[in-house]
Amino acid sequence: xxxxxxxxxxxxxxxxxxxxxxxxxxxxxxxxxxxxxxxxxxxxxxxxxxxxxxxxxxxxxxxxxxxxxxxxxxxxxxxxxxxxxxxxxxxxxxxxxxxxxxxxxxxxxxxxxxxxxxxxxxxxxxxxxxxxxxxxxxxxxxxxxxxxxxxxxxxxxxxxxxxxxxxxxxxxxxxxxxxxxxxxxxxxxxxxxxxxxxxxxxxxxxxxxxxxxxxxxxxxxxxxxxxxxxxxxxxxxxxxxxxxxxxxxxxxxxxxxxxxxxxxxxxxxxxxxxxxxxxxxxxxxxxxxxxxxxxxxxxxxxxxxxxxxxxxxxxxxxxxxxxxxxxxxxxxxxxxxxxxxxxxxxxxxxxxxxxxxxxxxxxxxxxxxxxxxxxxxxxxxxxxxxxxxxxxx
Numbered sequence: 001x002x003x004x005x006x007x008x009x010x011x012x013x014x015x016x017x018x019x020x021x022x023x024x025x026x027x028x029x030x031x032x033x034x035x036x037x038x039x040x041x042x043x044x045x046x047x048x049x050x051x052x053x054x055x056x057x058x059x060x061x062x063x064x065x066x067x068x069x070x071x072x073x074x075x076x077x078x079x080x081x082x083x084x085x086x087x088x089x090x091x092x093x094x095x096x097x098x099x100x101x102x103x104x105x106x107x108x109x110x111x112x113x114x115x116x117x118x119x120x121x122x123x124x125x126x127x128x129x130x131x132x133x134x135x136x137x138x139x140x141x142x143x144x145x146x147x148x149x150x151x152x153x154x155x156x157x158x159x160x161x162x163x164x165x166x167x168x169x170x171x172x173x174x175x176x177x178x179x180x181x182x183x184x185x186x187x188x189x190x191x192x193x194x195x196x197x198x199x200x201x202x203x204x205x206x207x208x209x210x211x212x213x214x215x216x217x218x219x220x221x222x223x224x225x226x227x228x229x230x231x232x233x234x235x236x237x238x239x240x241x242x243x244x245x246x247x248x249x250x251x252x253x254x255x256x257x258x259x260x261x262x263x264x265x266x267x268x269x270x271x272x273x274x275x276x277x278x279x280x281x282x283x284x285x286x287x288x289x290x291x292x293x294x295x296x297x298x299x300x301x302x303x304x305x306x307x308x309x310x311x312x313x314x315x316x317x318x319x320x321x322x323x324x325x326x327x328x329x330x331x332x333x334x335x336x337x338x339x340x341x342x343x344x345x346x347x348x349x350x351x352x353x354x355x356x357x358x359x360x361x362x363x364x365x366x367x368x369x370x371x372x373x374x375x376x377x378x379x380x381x382x383x384x385x386x387x388x389x390x391x392x393x
Contacts (some may be wrong), residue, residue, distance in 0.1 A: 003090035004031075004200045005386055006079075007379045008072070008138075010095070010130040013039050015071045018379040019079070021087065028383050032083060036071040045074060047083070056083075068133040076141050091146040092138055093386030095185060095378060097127040097232075099151030100176055106154075106385040109135055109147040117149065123176065126269060127232070148386040155184030155191075158222040163316070166230065178217040181226035183208045187216045190324055192381075193374055194221065197361075205313045207306060208376065210327035211239035211282065215306070224242070225316035227309050233268055236305035237298075239282035242272035243305060285337065286330045303336060307343040317339040320347055320369055326376040337363065341371050344386035 002023040009016040019032040032055070034047030043066040047056040056078065060066060066074070079089075079346040094109075098120045107113055114135060121128045135147055156164075164179045166172075186208050204218045213236050217225040227235030227244075237243035245268070248249045253259045259267070275282040278298035280290060314320040323344065325337055334357055341351040341364065348368040356363040360373030 002087060004084050004087040005090055005094045005380045005383050007386070008092060008094050008134045009379065009382075010068055010134045012051045012126055012130060013037065013041070014378070015039065015068060015075070015134070017075060018208040018383065019084065020380075020383045024385055028380065028387065029382070036066070036075065038064050039068060039071050042073070043073075045078075047078070068130050069137050070135055073141070076137075089145055091148060091386050091390045092129060093148045093150055093382040094134055094144075095152060095382055096131045096149040097152045098124040098180070099149075099153045099180065100180070100313075102158040103149070103151050106148050106150045106389050108389055109149050110273075113149065117139060123180075124231070146390050148382075148389050150185060150385050152182045152184045153180045155188050156181030156216075156223045156226055159226070163194040163225045172232065177230060179229040180216070181216070181223065181228075181352075182228045182232050183212070183214045183216070183226075184223070185381050186326060186376040187218065187223065187226075189377050189381045190326055190374055191218060191221050194218075197322075197372060203317040204322045205317070205320055206324045206326060207309055207310070207326040207330050209236075209306070209325065209329035209333075212241065213238045213243075213306075213327070213329070215309045215313055217317045219317055225313055227313075237273045237277070237302055238307055239284075240270050240273045240275045242268045242276075243314060247276055254356065255358075274302065277301055284333055288333065288335065288383050299336065303339045303343065306340050310340070310344055310347075314347060322370045322372060323349065324372045324374050326364075328376050331359075331373060331375050334359070337373070342370075 002021055005020045005022050007018045014035055014037040016035040018030055020028040021031050022028055031050050032047055036043060036045045038044055042062050043060040043064060045058040046054065049055050096244060100120050100123060102116055117132060138145065138147055166178055168177060187206055190206050194204065201220055205215060206218060207215045212232060214226055214228040215235065216223055233241050235243050250264060253264055273282060274287060278287055278294045280292060280295055281287055287299055310323065325331065329336055338351055338356055341349055349371060350365040350367050352363055352365045362370060362372050364371040
């Protein structure tokens, strides 16, 4: 009997969702996609069908604090109101940011798993609580529906120990203070696409560039190194996150600016990155459309830092055969891609301008290293894991 599998991806102020039709003998087929954003400001709801046509939308008044629990309840009410005709909800899959060392494969959610995931909140305080809210609300509203947690950190567990180790005393390392890496579900999807590009055994650098940014070195389909570490702050500068920063800066802010931990956390996560450098916006689209010199400075810094990370990951791989761009900036910011590829010409990479302007998929000229644009799809990865796990019982 055909059934529905739902996927929820709870961000810091948004909730993305996808609904898939699951039928024996057929691939999972997305029938509805959408999101609720501005959950702590001006909240908006949008849903589209499989063809990408809008089928529902709603915008709340300014000042309505919908929050994650309100967003999930609105979504469930909408689904129960007829969005899933004749398709029983078989399971719900969740993106969970942190699995630490406890979880490196998808897990069926139960009370014990929830308790352990709550213990990991200090490792991802701005993300993990929202992931867990979605699970709690579903437990209340649909207590009999299986839920599956899929972890953003899991893909990177294949990295060698030296790639995960921080140079700190062993007592902290044993308590979990180490490099984890994130965006793993995105990298898992891109890795699944490598064979069709003839890159399944290649040395590949994937650049997931969006409001949050990281790069990953993949060798033989496995994560070898990545730019994010203990937290989602490391690597190139992001929309509002600082990227890599000298720890001495934090000591200076504490001692001389008298900033406490919460103030530093807010500074690093919400006041830094492209927003801080430009003074205009955290959105690359806005910066690219601006003629303000500060916007140009922020874009140049971003391109420069991504280029440095490519060099580092190429060294970790012992060479590179391909670079793949994904994420909002990676998929859509044509001029940013061009500058990054041109900056990597030392690798033997040459940009095909017409192909890049057309969005790829291959955007490089023939040579020893190729460049590609591949839209990511974290939700289908979660849906597949969810289906496989509940089918195995």
